[in-house]
Amino acid sequence: MLDDTFSNQPILPDNLPTVSSQAFTPLSPMYMKVNLMCRLTFWLIVVSALLTLYWQPWFVLPKTLELYLPQLQLAAGIFGLLTSAYGIIADKNKGYALREHDFSYHSGVIFKSVVSQPILRIQHVELKHGPIDRHFGLSNLEIFSAGGSMHTFAIPGLPEEKARELRSYVLTHSDIAEND
Amino acid sequence: MTNYQGQWLKLSPVAIIYFAVQFVKDVGNNLIYLLPAILVGYNQFSENGLAIISGLTALLLFVAISALLKFYFYQYRLTDGRVQIHSGVFQKSHIDLPFERIQNVRFEQPIFYRPSNHVCMLLDTAGSSKLEAKIIALSKGVAESLKQEILSHKTEQASSAETESTETEQEQLLNSRSVQDLVIHGLASNRIWIVLGALAPFFNSLSEKFIAGIENLGVDVDALMASSQYAFWQYVLFFLSIAFVVIAFMALISVLGSVITFYDFKLTRSNDRYIRRNGFFTRHEVVMKLSRLQMIVYQQNWLDRILQRVNLKFEQLGASLDRQSSGTSGGKIMVPSVTQGEANALASDAWPENKLSAINYHPVSKRLAVRNTLIAFWLLIPLAITFIYFDQAELSVAAGGLFILTTGLVILSWKRWGYAMDEQFIYIRKGLIGVNYRCFPIHKVQQTQLHQSWFMRRFQLCSVRLVLACGGQTLPFIKRATGEKYIDTCLYQVEALRKSWM
Numbered sequence: 174m175l176d177d178t179f180s181n182q183p184i185l186p187d188n189l190p191t192v193s194s195q196a197f198t199p200l201s202p203m204y205m206k207v208n209l210m211c212r213l214t215f216w217l218i219v220v221s222a223l224l225t226l227y228w229q230p231w232f233v234l235p236k237t238l239e240l241y242l243p244q245l246q247l248a249a250g251i252f253g254l255l256t257s258a259y260g261i262i263a264d265k266n267k268g269y270a271l272r273e274h275d276f277s278y279h280s281g282v283i284f285k286s287v288v289s290q291p292i293l294r295i296q297h298v299e300l301k302h303g304p305i306d307r308h309f310g311l312s313n314l315e316i317f318s319a320g321g322s323m324h325t326f327a328i329p330g331l332p333e334e335k336a337r338e339l340r341s342y343v344l345t346h347s348d349i350a351e352n353d
Numbered sequence: 354m355t356n357y358q359g360q361w362l363k364l365s366p367v368a369i370i371y372f373a374v375q376f377v378k379d380v381g382n383n384l385i386y387l388l389p390a391i392l393v394g395y396n397q398f399s400e401n402g403l404a405i406i407s408g409l410t411a412l413l414l415f416v417a418i419s420a421l422l423k424f425y426f427y428q429y430r431l432t433d434g435r436v437q438i439h440s441g442v443f444q445k446s447h448i449d450l451p452f453e454r455i456q457n458v459r460f461e462q463p464i465f466y467r468p469s470n471h472v473c474m475l476l477d478t479a480g481s482s483k484l485e486a487k488i489i490a491l492s493k494g495v496a497e498s499l500k501q502e503i504l505s506h507k508t509e510q511a512s513s514a515e516t517e518s519t520e521t522e523q524e525q526l527l528n529s530r531s532v533q534d535l536v537i538h539g540l541a542s543n544r545i546w547i548v549l550g551a552l553a554p555f556f557n558s559l560s561e562k563f564i565a566g567i568e569n570l571g572v573d574v575d576a577l578m579a580s581s582q583y584a585f586w587q588y589v590l591f592f593l594s595i596a597f598v599v600i601a602f603m604a605l606i607s608v609l610g611s612v613i614t615f616y617d618f619k620l621t622r623s624n625d626r627y628i629r630r631n632g633f634f635t636r637h638e639v640v641m642k643l644s645r646l647q648m649i650v651y652q653q654n655w656l657d658r659i660l661q662r663v664n665l666k667f668e669q670l671g672a673s674l675d676r677q678s679s680g681t682s683g684g685k686i687m688v689p690s691v692t693q694g695e696a697n698a699l700a701s702d703a704w705p706e707n708k709l710s711a712i713n714y715h716p717v718s719k720r721l722a723v724r725n726t727l728i729a730f731w732l733l734i735p736l737a738i739t740f741i742y743f744d745q746a747e748l749s750v751a752a753g754g755l756f757i758l759t760t761g762l763v764i765l766s767w768k769r770w771g772y773a774m775d776e777q778f779i780y781i782r783k784g785l786i787g788v789n790y791r792c793f794p795i796h797k798v799q800q801t802q803l804h805q806s807w808f809m810r811r812f813q814l815c816s817v818r819l820v821l822a823c824g825g826q827t828l829p830f831i832k833r834a835t836g837e838k839y840i841d842t843c844l845y846q847v848e849a850l851r852k853s854w855m
Contacts, residue, residue: 189838189841189842189845190841190844190845191837191841192801192803192837192840192841192844193803193837274844274848275844275848281804281805283806283807284804284805284806284807285804285805285806285810286802286803286804286805287802287803288800288801288802288803289800289801289802289803289840289844290800291798291799291800291844291847291848292848293847293848293851294798294799294800294847294854318799318800318820319670319799319822319854319855320799320800320820320821320822320824320825321822321824323825324799324800324820324825326800348848348851
């Protein structure tokens with residue numbers, strides 16, 4: 174038993190701890206930058222591919238395609254910029270919070286959502302980092318409950334140090350230790 | 354009580370039949386795609402019968418040899434709290450399954466196992482559905498004692514009292530279904546539509562065949578249509594009676610299907626275990642621990658409502674995985690077409706404190722209906738206008754009609770939504786033409802989600818999703834304050850009560 178101090182305060186229905194009044198920690202600023210960079214690079218590739226298609230000397234394009242290609246390039250460019258700008262706002266709205274017994278993750282601009290995961294119900298924890306994340310020292314923390322893989326609780330863009338800390342917090346938590 | 358511990362065991366020889374049947378089934382499933390080719394080549398085949406016969410003999414021989422080999426290479430053993438199975442001729446597979454990982458023990462008795470009274474034992478695990486182990490062909494007695502051993506493993510560990518195992522032999526019958534109930538279930542269940550859907554690609558050729566068949570009988574369909582000797586109502590009657598015959602035929606198939614799957618249905622309880630037995634050809638036996646029960650569902654489609662029947666479902670872990678397979682093969686327990694009273698009795702037997710029969714549901718906000726109507730409006734009305742613009746009056750009217758129909762359905766579905774909570778349970782009512790009542794204990798929630806779109810924020814609404822081990826349940830368009838209260842209560846009960854969910 175990790176928790177030796179036992180408390181059993183009476184709690185009235187109106188005085189339950191509330192999820193909505195938590196202070197959410199924003200994700201690492203590096204995550205936003207990396208995300209923005211990835212999006213911009215992707216759209217840059219799309220636009221430059223369209224440009225090469227337009228300028229290439231090897232074969233003749235069909236008439237209609239040749240006619241509409243500049244518009245298509247413009248549309249792709251504008252769409253790319255818009256999604257990147259939206260991505261910044263979306264990333265700024267993401268955040269997580271940690272209480273004694275649960276995690277919460279907050280996200281969304283137009284469709285906001287708060288997902289809460291009690292630590293008692295955690296089946297296993299995974300740290301994931303792709304090559305880009307690894308280069309910038311970022312990690313995704315994925316938490317699985319018995320609700321199935323559809324309902325994986327994930328916090329993206331954590332500094333690696335922090336992610337490890339959170340994972341060990343979960344693994345050494347009294348709720349989990351009791352489960353085994 | 355058993356002395357098979359620790360040594361590798363072979364199956365009883367009946368398993369050879371099982372392997373052979375399984376092989377034929379697999380080949381048959383693949384052969385369906387070859388069917389057109391076989392039909393085309395049929396003429397050539399029919400000319401040299403000898404080749405066919407020798408081919409078939411070779412095939413039979415092959416099946417027999419492969420079944421023998423599979424039987425030879427299959428062995429299993431039970432050692433200190435784990436099941437180990439080695440199988441496979443070329444592709445070996447080794448399964449090693451600790452008892453405590455076993456969620457569920459099921460028996461299956463194919464018809465060819467019945468004379469010798471053998472069963473297949475299926476061991477479900479909490480993980481993916483692929484991780485299930487199957488011990489093919491055990492004699493019934495051995496299987497029963499194994500089941501007892503596996504299921505009591507956990508309880509024995511917790512309380513080393515052996516007294517419980519003697520008590521468990523007593524099974525108490527909770528519900529059984531007569532053939533009459535199953536006929537009702539067959540009529541009311543929508544299997545008819547599944548059959549119709551499966552037939553859909555063949556409708557054209559079927560109707561051609563049908564007309565050709567009638568013409569062969571000496572009826573000239575064209576003349577029948579063209580002649581003026583019959584009044585219009587006679588044609589209508591003619592087609593109505595044909596439609597009636599077709600529907601009656603489909604209903605018959607559905608009733609047959611229901612009787613075959615649920616024949617001699619018995620739900621019994623011994624201590625904390627529910628046991629379901631059913632099946633005409635292949636007998637199924639599913640055991641569920643009461644503590645694994647996640648949610649009780651009453652399901653009523655429109656026909657069930659008329660007939661005053663309820664399909665009761667005990668959902669347990671991972672029901673979403675089993676959903677593809679039909680209601681009987683998975684681990685969940687479905688009691689088909691019980692009366693309201695029987696359903697309530699079963700529900701309160703499982704969870705005595707639940708008020709599924711008496712609870713008052715709160716309606717969800719009418720903004721849900723408004724939003725869905727708006728979505729339908731923006732999808733269909735511009736379409737209708739475009740059709741008018743291109744002088745397609747009929748299509749435009751159709752789109753308009755579709756909009757009115759969808760609006761009706763949207764309002765109906767909004768009226769069905771309802772939710773309620775008492776000290777221990779959350780209740781959800783939903784549906785369209787049929788109704789679905791669900792009830793689950795608050796402390797079995799795995800995760801909570803609160804969603805709010807921009808549209809909902811304007812009206813202080815939110816949608817709450819409560820994830821259970823058997824899937825997520827949604828309470829759409831409820832007041833934000835209520836939603837927060839539900840989530841806080843759920844989290845509090847989960848974290849403070851610390852009750853196990855399985």
